Amino acid sequence: MSFSHVAIIGLGLLGGSIGLAVRAELPGTKTTGYDADPDVRARARERGLADTVLDDPAEAVRGADLVILCVPVGAMGEAARAIEPGLSADTVISDVGSSKRSITDALVAALPNHQIIPAHPVAGTENSGPDAGFATLFHQRWCIVTPPAGADAEKVASLVDFWESLGALVETMDAEHHDLVLAVTSHIPHLIAYTIVGTASDLEDVTRSEVIKYSAGGFRDFTRIAASDPTMWRDVFLNNKDAVLEMLDRFLTDLALMREAIRAGDGEMMHDTFSRTRAIRRSIVALGQDDPRPDFGRADHE
Amino acid sequence: MSFSHVAIIGLGLLGGSIGLAVRAELPGTKTTGYDADPDVRARARERGLADTVLDDPAEAVRGADLVILCVPVGAMGEAARAIEPGLSADTVISDVGSSKRSITDALVAALPNHQIIPAHPVAGTENSGPDAGFATLFHQRWCIVTPPAGADAEKVASLVDFWESLGALVETMDAEHHDLVLAVTSHIPHLIAYTIVGTASDLEDVTRSEVIKYSAGGFRDFTRIAASDPTMWRDVFLNNKDAVLEMLDRFLTDLALMREAIRAGDGEMMHDTFSRTRAIRRSIVALGQDDPRPDFGRADHE
Known part of the structure; x- marks a missing residue:
């Protein structure tokens, strides 16, 4: 049917x-x-x-x-x-x-x-x-x-x-498993992006103009999802609170470990983490879930 | 000359x-x-x-x-x-x-x-x-x-x-101002991306396969910069420690406020933040620092 x-x-x-x-x-x-x-x-x-x-x-x-x-x-x-x-x-x-x-x-x-x-x-x-x-x-x-x-x-x-x-x-x-999976693959990434774009916009010792000019260093990637619909995303966080908080706390735990590695100058811990994360991008591209071209195929490389 | x-x-x-x-x-x-x-x-x-x-x-x-x-x-x-x-x-x-x-x-x-x-x-x-x-x-x-x-x-x-x-x-x-500016426009975005990709890779209740399949919800954006050269980035964090920690702590303060807004169901705070962040993306695109096409012009929309 x-x-x-x-x-x-x-x-x-x-x-x-x-x-x-x-x-x-x-x-x-x-x-x-x-x-x-x-x-x-x-x-x-x-x-x-x-x-x-x-x-x-x-x-x-x-x-x-x-x-x-x-x-x-x-x-x-x-x-x-x-x-x-x-x-x-x-x-x-x-x-x-x-x-x-x-x-x-x-x-x-x-x-x-x-x-x-x-x-x-x-x-x-x-x-x-x-x-x-x-x-x-x-x-x-x-x-x-x-x-x-x-x-x-x-x-x-x-x-x-x-x-x-x-x-x-x-x-x-x-539905419950969906909400947990999407918390990590979608909701936390949006929350982080909205937050860091907000942080960067509000600095006093780095101007907004500087943030915009030098955004190609990585920041501009975050601004794309931070430009998503505010009402839609407010509702997501109001309605998937438990899974979002659970995943956010796991991220915060890992970020605290990374902060300590930087503070202590632990290059080995950093290199280990940064090496492992490459594999997941290769899998995403291999499974057709992202553009294989460098930099998402942005036009400024043509 | x-x-x-x-x-x-x-x-x-x-x-x-x-x-x-x-x-x-x-x-x-x-x-x-x-x-x-x-x-x-x-x-x-x-x-x-x-x-x-x-x-x-x-x-x-x-x-x-x-x-x-x-x-x-x-x-x-x-x-x-x-x-x-x-x-x-x-x-x-x-x-x-x-x-x-x-x-x-x-x-x-x-x-x-x-x-x-x-x-x-x-x-x-x-x-x-x-x-x-x-x-x-x-x-x-x-x-x-x-x-x-x-x-x-x-x-x-x-x-x-x-x-x-x-x-x-x-x-x-x-050099000092450079290091502060780049901490926010480049170093912190990379640190966050490496960390969230690591967090997602290590979950037990959400499989790696699920993270990959549903990455188009936002996560895949972070995997691109988390695929950058590990040695280069280890050295950046070892050599720009003070500025990175300063900017990381500002981000963590803002993220704690966002966490509290989610916990308390404060939709107004979220909507305000999510609305302000759109403007900076518009400026980046207007100044030629990112691809104006939706989704960075990824090929899967052609």
Whole structure:
């Protein structure tokens, strides 16, 4: 069974990319869309992010067999309540949020009689809004599906098929494990990046102009993810607190060891650590999860 | 006055790029090169990283009016002593190292009767060795020249001209300020990246395979600079200890505040911080210091 009508609620980077990807990869599938912001709806119509963009969330999901909520984690419950009047009994409700335990709870509470099958495509850029999406965002990226206990196996298989059709690789796991894995591969990196960019911006003995000029020494890499959507990321940290704090404390423990090695002049400890970390980058590149060219293939080397 | 013969000691990413850049941008200028590793010398001859690659460091600098030491920070003093027999009285000695106070001291101690004008091109990739260099590495990147008190103004101007000829933008400042600025724009970012990649590699409840698969959520960005040369970076932290510890402690203070905001559920503090950090990325892109395309222009979005 494949979905014939996909409704997309929230037409930013992720929602817009889903709409464009469905048009490119599943031409027989109908898409409808809605966004709470009228300016976003207008731009979504211009870019054709869905076949039809409606002004009412319940109307946007009417007749859909798959609804994907693409709103910030903290807005999931409210979005689910807003679409409820338009849902059919067998509509599958999914999402793209970055923390799965809290979203599953919010969606089950808002729509207790519907099939809730949360998912998280691990893909994105630092851009957000209706101009940010593109059809190939999910190519060769992993999408994690987290079916709650008792989820309809056939509907889960359909959702897996849907994401594979958009070019994604799909894995299923439970919500708790997802939240722990993503804390380390996504949430802590964003937290660290936001923090060091904040630290550098606020210095008095090094000017902002100097930070910008000499950013190619490594700092500029951190500014990319620190340019991500503030509301989305606030909600991630509010909703995946336990796993984030657990992973943050492990990082802080390791950073304290590194600080002590620098203080004590322990070159051997540093060299050992710095040598081990090369291997993981090679694996990431070998498995097609990053650009093999030096410096991510930045244009300034062309 | 421009240099007619440039000797490059150390033929890795930086030294090799200088050789290739001189050939591309200053065709009348002769280059000679040396590397302590015979395999690197052989590869450097194959790639033509210098007009002539010699097997003896003193022979490599004979007749040169500019010598650029492109070895790890901790090897600068030894490299300076090795070239001493081949130097002329008026040869300018420069380098490309990432910490300037310690290098200046080491070079002045090793060659007390020569013109020492240290420099640091803020440019590089995660690759190292004689295959890593390319002629355009310095285009639109800043090069910081740190002339010691009493440096010959005409020779400083010649070194500035030299770097501008290779496509760099040049700034001069004192070594101490350089070390503080680079601690925040380069050294701390590398330290954080090495540490978080190490933390993620050592987890037991999240597998290495999961870290690799879901790295596109942000983590993969950190693995690039954590793949940088271990010896080079060990030496940076051993030689810029005070500035690195000072900046690290400021980062740790800010990270503790962020940790507390997450623990307390303070969404407003997070949103404020995450909103402010966007501006600095816009400035970096506007000033030509990073690729304007989303995700650094990674190929997987093409």
